[in-house]
Amino acid sequence: MGTDIHGFVECVYDVDEPWAAAIDMDLLYHGRDYDAFGCLFGVRNFAGFRPLAEGRGLPEDVSSAVRAEFEEWGSDGHSPTWISWAELKRVDWSEPAERVDARIHEYRRTEDGWAMYGKSAWSPRVAEVAGLARERDPGRLVRYEAHDWPEGTEWPDGEDRLYRIGRLTRREAIAAESEWQPLWTVMETLASLYGDENVRLTVWFDN
Incomplete structure (x- = not known):
């Protein structure tokens, strides 16, 4: 049984407004990439990365639309977490995993x-x-x-x-030109309009 990712890009359009669901990531990302899941969120982390955003849960100020969508999954949805565009911009993509790959x-x-x-x-x-x-x-x-x-x-x-027997880098886990690129492009565009800290990816997984 495989693991899939779900979630939304969220954004603050105005400093006086709460977070809003900008776009369902299912429209932008169609993959099942365990190396990326592990590198970003610590899920299916066979490659042994230090996860960037593991186990944070839903943001306290998560948008109502995203909370409702997550709750619809019930017990089938697990490992909710989030990462901001500001954090993604600071990633050292040349950083190697903490241990050799389990594969x-x-x-x-x-x-x-x-x-x-x-x-x-x-x-x-x-x-x-x-x-x-x-x-x-x-x-x-x-x-x-x-x-x-x-x-x-x-x-x-x-x-x-x-x-x-090898050890992956973050760039090998999430290549510059990969299925993640449309998602990154949308987040980067929103961040150019509303600020890096005002754009985030909120996700969860199912088995």
């Missing part, structure tokens, strides 16, 4: 060198290449965790494939 990184050789192909929490092929392919029960392989090996540990798999 093995797979690379494929391209004309420009090795390129990330995917990440896997469990792969029978990785177990075989790493020398863990002894049978525990008929047809089953020994389990492993990425943090069982030092960062930088590698296992070549032929000439065109490589497995590596």
